[in-house]
Amino acid sequence: MIALKDILYKVTINAVVGNTAVNVSAIDFNSRNIKSKDVFVAIKGSAVDGHKFIDGAVKQGAVAVVCESMPEQLLDGVTYVEVDNTHKALAVMASNYYGTPSENLKLVGVTGTNGKTTVTSLLYQLFKKAGYKVGLLSTVKIMVDDKEFKATHTTPDSLTINKYLKLMNDEGVEFCFMEVSSHGIHQHRTTGLHFEGGVFTNLSHDHLDYHNTFAEYRDVKKSFFDNLPKHAFALVNIDDKNGLVMLQNTKSKKVTYALKSYADYKAQILENQFGGLLLKINESEVWTRLIGSFNAYNVLAIYATSVLLGLEKVEVLRLISELESVSGRFQYVVSKEKITAIVDYAHTPDALKNVLETINSIRTKNEELITVVGCGGDRDKTKRPKMGHIASALSTKVIFTNDNPRSEQPESILDDIEKGVEPQNFKKILTIADRAQAIKAACQMAHANDIILIAGKGHETYQEIKGERFDFDDFKMVNDFLKQLKK
Numbered sequence: 001m002i003a004l005k006d007i008l009y010k011v012t013i014n015a016v017v018g019n020t021a022v023n024v025s026a027i028d029f030n031s032r033n034i035k036s037k038d039v040f041v042a043i044k045g046s047a048v049d050g051h052k053f054i055d056g057a058v059k060q061g062a063v064a065v066v067c068e069s070m071p072e073q074l075l076d077g078v079t080y081v082e083v084d085n086t087h088k089a090l091a092v093m094a095s096n097y098y099g100t101p102s103e104n105l106k107l108v109g110v111t112g113t114n115g116k117t118t119v120t121s122l123l124y125q126l127f128k129k130a131g132y133k134v135g136l137l138s139t140v141k142i143m144v145d146d147k148e149f150k151a152t153h154t155t156p157d158s159l160t161i162n163k164y165l166k167l168m169n170d171e172g173v174e175f176c177f178m179e180v181s182s183h184g185i186h187q188h189r190t191t192g193l194h195f196e197g198g199v200f201t202n203l204s205h206d207h208l209d210y211h212n213t214f215a216e217y218r219d220v221k222k223s224f225f226d227n228l229p230k231h232a233f234a235l236v237n238i239d240d241k242n243g244l245v246m247l248q249n250t251k252s253k254k255v256t257y258a259l260k261s262y263a264d265y266k267a268q269i270l271e272n273q274f275g276g277l278l279l280k281i282n283e284s285e286v287w288t289r290l291i292g293s294f295n296a297y298n299v300l301a302i303y304a305t306s307v308l309l310g311l312e313k314v315e316v317l318r319l320i321s322e323l324e325s326v327s328g329r330f331q332y333v334v335s336k337e338k339i340t341a342i343v344d345y346a347h348t349p350d351a352l353k354n355v356l357e358t359i360n361s362i363r364t365k366n367e368e369l370i371t372v373v374g375c376g377g378d379r380d381k382t383k384r385p386k387m388g389h390i391a392s393a394l395s396t397k398v399i400f401t402n403d404n405p406r407s408e409q410p411e412s413i414l415d416d417i418e419k420g421v422e423p424q425n426f427k428k429i430l431t432i433a434d435r436a437q438a439i440k441a442a443c444q445m446a447h448a449n450d451i452i453l454i455a456g457k458g459h460e461t462y463q464e465i466k467g468e469r470f471d472f473d474d475f476k477m478v479n480d481f482l483k484q485l486k487k
């Protein structure tokens with residue numbers, strides 16, 4: 001049990017009815033999880049308003065309620081606390097409740113449209129190899145040093161973040177790398193955390209359903225850097241035209257990295273093949289198993305972050321050469337017929353373009369590049385025609401298919417994608433809604449030395465249709481079909 005007033009430390013409060021000295025056992029923002037003596041935080045969400053569930057939460061045993069407007073009926077024995085923004089209040093309360101765990105380790109947040117999982121996961125790997133106890137909060141998984149937990153979000157809610165950071169404290173973790181999504185920043189999931197550094201990878205089209213305009217999406221990312229403390233570092237990619245924007249109003253130490261522009265940390269691509277990249281980083285050469293020029297940016301960000309966190313430059317280069325690629329990111333297999341199948345999480349126009357350009361720069365021109373791709377339902381619709389255009393322009397054949405249609409009609413998503421295909425590319429395209437059948441068809445169409453790219457789902461192990469998740473794994477599926485081929 002902990003006193004409500006201790007949990008409310010540093011929360012900006014407008015009004016209180018009741019006693020804040022009351023002891024509470026846990027905090028929750030979902031009335032369905034409320035148990036006796038809990039605090040319920042009412043949040044105005046995108047689907048419903050949590051204030052509607054205040055009465056329900058109290059009936060289930062809540063002894064305190066944090067809200068943005070006081071309910072009409074106030075009950076005796078319940079403490080009501082009014083604040084301006086319950087998302088923000090929740091984040092500060094979560095940190096207090098778990099004993100400000102972000103202060104007891106070095107926390108680095110990575111934000112940007114693409115590359116967050118790659119950079120955070122590789123930093124986790126690198127610091128583990130360097131002998132430290134490390135934490136990771138990523139789209140793929142959560143790691144408390146060697147203990148693995150399932151991830152449900154790229155950036156979980158503030159209670160979950162602080163819960164894992166506390167576990168990391170208990171485990172003696174020294175460094176934690178976390179992905180910071182734009183939804184996460186906007187919903188204050190990361191408010192109140194003590195960051196040692198922030199990293200900006202890049203900014204391109206995504207989530208324009210949630211953030212109304214690109215400028216709004218950019219400014220949400222920027223606010224993460226605006227709020228970094230003075231002692232922290234803000235490391236940004238300045239080859240991206242929004243890199244310097246991120247640094248405009250930050251109090252933290254400004255550090256830049258780039259391949260093309262003048263920057264504090266510079267790299268050059270010397271070789272780019274299926275086997276990996278040969279890079280020159282600040283006058284030293286290093287081999288990495290990561291593939292594609294976009295990964296040169298990721299490797300450089302990892303190098304700079306590691307050095308900023310105090311690791312020896314020579315040691316960092318040695319460890320970079322040992323890094324293994326991240327699951328579902330340019331993960332490939334070559335069949336006995338010499339067909340190469342690549343599974344990649346490219347689910348934005350920019351990522352898809354990068355992956356296809358990388359493959360095209362490596363493949364010789366007389367082989368086919370067969371792309372299997374779709375777009376998620378209940379997500380940004382404006383990226384669909386863009387991805388349709390990119391896939392059909394940069395591949396020799398394309399199969400459009402389902403990628404988590406969620407509550408939408410698969411056919412209408414596929415129609416949106418096809419709208420982006422230019423007339424001269426019509427002959428390249430096929431539509432097979434069932435993703436398993438689409439992957440099977442790609443395998444049957446392929447001949448020796450051809451390349452199949454299966455984009456959009458990467459590490460995911462499910463296909464979500466009408467609220468139900470069915471087992472589905474692109475990499476396993478393509479391996480099975482390739483083994484069944486009789487050519």
Ligand SMILES: CC(=O)N[C@H]1[C@@H](OP(=O)(O)OP(=O)(O)OC[C@H]2O[C@@H](n3ccc(=O)[nH]c3=O)[C@H](O)[C@@H]2O)O[C@H](CO)[C@@H](O)[C@@H]1O[C@H](C)C(=O)N[C@@H](C)C(=O)N[C@H](CCC(=O)O)C(=O)O
Pocket residue numbers: 029030031032042043044045046047048049050053152153154155156157158181182183184187
């Ligand atoms: C659109 C969005 O981001 N929604 C997130 C948000 O939910 P919400 O607040 O809008 O939920 P809501 O359903 O409107 O409910 C409002 C409030 O009423 C409460 N409630 C509701 C019903 C009830 O009976 N009782 C009750 O108390 C809910 O618990 C909630 O607090 O807050 C929830 C708790 O943190 C999140 O789980 C939820 O993520 C949903 C599931 C989601 O799909 N989010 C995706 C889009 C997302 O966040 N993605 C980013 C990655 C994006 C990227 O690729 O960069 C991520 O970081 O994962």
Ligand SMILES: Nc1ncnc2c1ncn2[C@@H]1O[C@H](COP(=O)(O)OP(=O)(O)OP(=O)(O)O)[C@@H](O)[C@H]1O
Pocket residue numbers: 112113114115116117118119139154179181201202294295297298328329330344345346347350351352354355458
């Ligand atoms: N630095 C980069 N620049 C552009 N594209 C990249 C970069 N790094 C990775 N990609 C592409 O984006 C895809 C997703 O990469 P990753 O999972 O690291 O991004 P993310 O930012 O974590 O995505 P999410 O928002 O879904 O969490 C990769 O599979 C690859 O195709």
Ligand SMILES: N[C@H](CCC[C@H](N)C(=O)O)C(=O)O
Pocket residue numbers: 154347375376377379403404456457460
């Ligand atoms: N973090 C992203 C992942 C998209 C992956 C794609 N497979 C999809 O389901 O749309 C999102 O939630 O929008």
Ligand SMILES: [Mg+2]
Pocket residue numbers: 116117118138139140154179
């Ligand atoms: Mg991610």
